[in-house]
Amino acid sequence: MITRSLTTIISAAAFSMIVACSPSENKSTEGNDQTAFIDSLMNEMSLDEKIGQLNLPTSGAFTTGEAANSNIAGSIKEGKVGGLFNIQSAERIREVQKIAVEQSPHGIPLIFGMDVIHGYKTIFPIPLGLSCTWDMDLIEQSARVAAKEVSADGIAWTFSPMTDISVDPRWGRASEGSGEDSYLGAQIAKAMVKGYQGTDLADPNTIMACVKHFALYGAAEAGRDYNTTDMSRLRMYNDYFPPYKAAVDAGVGSVMTSFNEIDGVPASANKWLMHDILREAWGFDGFVVTDYTAINEMMAHGMGDLQQVSALALKAGVDMDMVGEGFLTTLKKSLEEGKVTEADIDKACRRMLEAKYQLGLFDDPYKYCDVERGKQEIFSEKNRKTARETAAQSFVLLKNEGNILPIKKSGTIALVGPLADNKENMNGTWSVAGQVDKAISLRKGLENAIGDQANIIHARGANFVSDPELEKRFSVFGKNTHRDNRSEEAMIKEAVQAAQKADVVIAAVGEASEMSGESSSRSDIELPKSQRNLLKALLKTGKPVVTVLFTGRPLALKWEDENMPSILNVWFAGSEAGDAIADVVFGDVNPSGKLTMTWPQNVGQVPIYYSHKNTGRPLPDGQWFQKFKSNYLDVSNEPLYPFGYGLSYTNFDYGNLVLSADSISMDGTLKVSVEVANTGDRKGKEVVQLYTRDLVGSITRPVKELKGFQKIELAPGESKIVTFSLTADDLAFYHQDMSFYAEPGDFKVFVGPSSAEGLEADFSLTK
Numbered sequence: 001m002i003t004r005s006l007t008t009i010i011s012a013a014a015f016s017m018i019v020a021c022s023p024s025e026n027k028s029t030e031g032n033d034q035t036a037f038i039d040s041l042m043n044e045m046s047l048d049e050k051i052g053q054l055n056l057p058t059s060g061a062f063t064t065g066e067a068a069n070s071n072i073a074g075s076i077k078e079g080k081v082g083g084l085f086n087i088q089s090a091e092r093i094r095e096v097q098k099i100a101v102e103q104s105p106h107g108i109p110l111i112f113g114m115d116v117i118h119g120y121k122t123i124f125p126i127p128l129g130l131s132c133t134w135d136m137d138l139i140e141q142s143a144r145v146a147a148k149e150v151s152a153d154g155i156a157w158t159f160s161p162m163t164d165i166s167v168d169p170r171w172g173r174a175s176e177g178s179g180e181d182s183y184l185g186a187q188i189a190k191a192m193v194k195g196y197q198g199t200d201l202a203d204p205n206t207i208m209a210c211v212k213h214f215a216l217y218g219a220a221e222a223g224r225d226y227n228t229t230d231m232s233r234l235r236m237y238n239d240y241f242p243p244y245k246a247a248v249d250a251g252v253g254s255v256m257t258s259f260n261e262i263d264g265v266p267a268s269a270n271k272w273l274m275h276d277i278l279r280e281a282w283g284f285d286g287f288v289v290t291d292y293t294a295i296n297e298m299m300a301h302g303m304g305d306l307q308q309v310s311a312l313a314l315k316a317g318v319d320m321d322m323v324g325e326g327f328l329t330t331l332k333k334s335l336e337e338g339k340v341t342e343a344d345i346d347k348a349c350r351r352m353l354e355a356k357y358q359l360g361l362f363d364d365p366y367k368y369c370d371v372e373r374g375k376q377e378i379f380s381e382k383n384r385k386t387a388r389e390t391a392a393q394s395f396v397l398l399k400n401e402g403n404i405l406p407i408k409k410s411g412t413i414a415l416v417g418p419l420a421d422n423k424e425n426m427n428g429t430w431s432v433a434g435q436v437d438k439a440i441s442l443r444k445g446l447e448n449a450i451g452d453q454a455n456i457i458h459a460r461g462a463n464f465v466s467d468p469e470l471e472k473r474f475s476v477f478g479k480n481t482h483r484d485n486r487s488e489e490a491m492i493k494e495a496v497q498a499a500q501k502a503d504v505v506i507a508a509v510g511e512a513s514e515m516s517g518e519s520s521s522r523s524d525i526e527l528p529k530s531q532r533n534l535l536k537a538l539l540k541t542g543k544p545v546v547t548v549l550f551t552g553r554p555l556a557l558k559w560e561d562e563n564m565p566s567i568l569n570v571w572f573a574g575s576e577a578g579d580a581i582a583d584v585v586f587g588d589v590n591p592s593g594k595l596t597m598t599w600p601q602n603v604g605q606v607p608i609y610y611s612h613k614n615t616g617r618p619l620p621d622g623q624w625f626q627k628f629k630s631n632y633l634d635v636s637n638e639p640l641y642p643f644g645y646g647l648s649y650t651n652f653d654y655g656n657l658v659l660s661a662d663s664i665s666m667d668g669t670l671k672v673s674v675e676v677a678n679t680g681d682r683k684g685k686e687v688v689q690l691y692t693r694d695l696v697g698s699i700t701r702p703v704k705e706l707k708g709f710q711k712i713e714l715a716p717g718e719s720k721i722v723t724f725s726l727t728a729d730d731l732a733f734y735h736q737d738m739s740f741y742a743e744p745g746d747f748k749v750f751v752g753p754s755s756a757e758g759l760e761a762d763f764s765l766t767k
């Protein structure tokens with residue numbers, strides 16, 4: 001956990017501000033440590049005020065500038081609000097903080113939060129895209145940039161990182177996570193917490209992170225958002241918990257509960273989850289906030305009325321109630337009726353005050369409202385450059401037959417498709433503070449790159465989908481899809497005419513930004529027909545067609561993979577999307593992203609993931625189908641694109657896999673080295689991946705598990721020896737009794753460019 005020096009001294013100015021509006025005269029803070037300070041404050045707080053600290057409303061009227069008159073302002077004055085979220089701008093936040101500090105009973109500052117998920121104003125790629133960089137420094141830096149921007153604008157707390165593992169691309173929120181793998185997810189969780197929180201939470205340009213959604217939210221049945229989850233403890237511990245735990249180990253200050261149930265009990269009332277696991281087993285000592293109205297939703301789950309579910313939540317370990325006001329309106333009654341104790345309320349209140357103390361809000365409640373720093377920091381050239389470089393690293397080249405990509409900055413380029421000229425859909429989902437009108441569209445990016453060296457002809461070509469009702473459902477939050485009311489035939493005809501005049505065609509197709517994200521589950525994850533028809537017509541022109549694919553999730557692209565010569569997947573790359581795509585399309589940057597979620601051939605294969613179990617009837621390698629084996633009649637078991645996959649404009653060869661020994665002991669270290677050579681004619685980056693397989697276990701083990709990766713850069717003709725270390729700790733797993741250790745025995749190790757290719761060797765672990 002974050003530890004601020006226990007001898008931190010509350011500044012005299014802040015102290016006088018607190019006592020000036022406090023009815024009490026005897027609160028001495030100078031020289032006190034956190035515990036003494038909070039003890040003394042809590043001694044004076046009424047029960048109502050303590051409960052008020054547990055209340056987190058959304059900003060409501062504040063965002064429209066009615067701060068002084070809104071109901072929330074009244075509640076703040078009465079000490080009924082602990083924090084506020086999704087209010088923007090240093091000036092407004094200062095105004096609201098002033099109400100808390102100067103007019104509430106004890107002048108306790110509010111904690112201001114926001115969903116800063118992949119950037120504040122400078123938007124980075126959606127988290128799923130970011131994970132495809134496999135670059136922990138870049139990922140940490142993206143969180144650092146976000147923290148620097150938002151902390152100047154009044155915010156001290158972000159609801160990120162989202163570390164929910166998902167193996168189901170139907171789930172729209174797969175876009176917000178880091179994919180299917182717990183090992184990679186854990187590394188990313190750590191990097192993001194470090195990026196947001198830095199080394200000192202009290203530093204004015206760091207913010208508190210909140211790992212979410214605890215737990216298992218990504219395992220919603222059938223990929224339908226908010227749906228039930230149900231899984232074995234073994235799977236939870238081995239596959240779903242590691243990223244949350246990594247965030248806790250990295251010192252994350254807060255944890256958000258999930259909407260779903262776990263073992264039959266909704267997360268927000270799940271004492272086993274929040275107490276036994278989070279606090280006891282993992283040692284978390286920050287605070288727990290619910291997700292949006294998650295306490296109230298437990299009524300619909302069938303857990304009782306508002307009073308009952310609120311008491312259950314507090315008893316289970318929730319400290320802060322987001323939006324629902326269950327705590328605010330029922331805890332006093334529950335206390336009178338003996339359903340909760342004063343100690344339960346005190347515990348939660350103390351945790352909220354500790355967080356504010358650690359952020360330094362008692363020292364200076366306005367420390368995050370720095371208009372001058374904001375002017376330097378927010379959406380700066382420097383941050384935008386970082387976002388552009390990061391975006392280019394997140395793109396995954398899925399196919400490049402005949403090396404169509406990169407294309408030349410000359411001649412005539414036909415640019416078609418619903419995402420060709422749409423800046424509003426570049427930022428991607430969960431970019432609440434991003435300014436859609438400032439994002440760089442693909443068209444603008446290409447124009448910036450070519451100057452007057454080439455000519456672009458633009459045609460819309462197709463709408464996102466044919467059905468206008470469906471389109472309305474995802475044309476939200478200012479992410480205008482600019483539906484074109486011409487007939488589909490007319491749009492295609494215009495695009496074909498543009499293609500015929502061009503040397504090369506760029507088809508910008510895929511999802512609109514809000515076709516993934518919260519409450520955006522899809523049962524059909526193929527490219528919509530309107531867009532596929534456009535691709536078919538473009539192919540018929542015989543011109544080379546480059547597909548630039550936008551998506552927030554893996555899609556089922558079997559037809560496109562079979563027919564389109566080149567596919568560059570660019571996710572939703574953020575405010576600099578267009579420039580970053582141009583960098584890769586024209587070859588100024590060589591693509592190096594690798595998938596972090598398996599792409600299925602069709603939706604019927606879902607859930608699909610590389611680290612599956614072997615089953616008792618595995619299909620022999622290289623076979624398509626065998627009767628009475630674990631397979632389908634109508635599709636092979638193979639994914640379309642495996643986990644870890646991604647091409648480059650150059651080629652990498654793997655050779656000389658060498659192990660330092662045939663076996664290692666429980667305290668030994670195995671060195672695994674491989675030689676990787678760039679055999680192409682361009683400089684490029686490669687993510688070298690190491691997987692193991694534990695051949696015999698006391699429980700069944702996955703066919704492959706990622707245990708290490710390194711991203712290297714090689715000049716043409718250059719080669720490098722890449723060395724990994726493996727110890728028994730890396731081979732450990734949770735057993736039926738939830739103990740965690742490695743079992744002696746035989747293992748395979750694989751090193752290669754993806755989960756599906758590479759060199760292999762054997763070793764054993766001895767007692």
Ligand code: BGC
Binds near residue numbers: 518
């Ligand atoms: C989402 C959370 C988010 C919260 C606050 C909820 O609907 O599930 O991820 O942090 O809203 O905006």
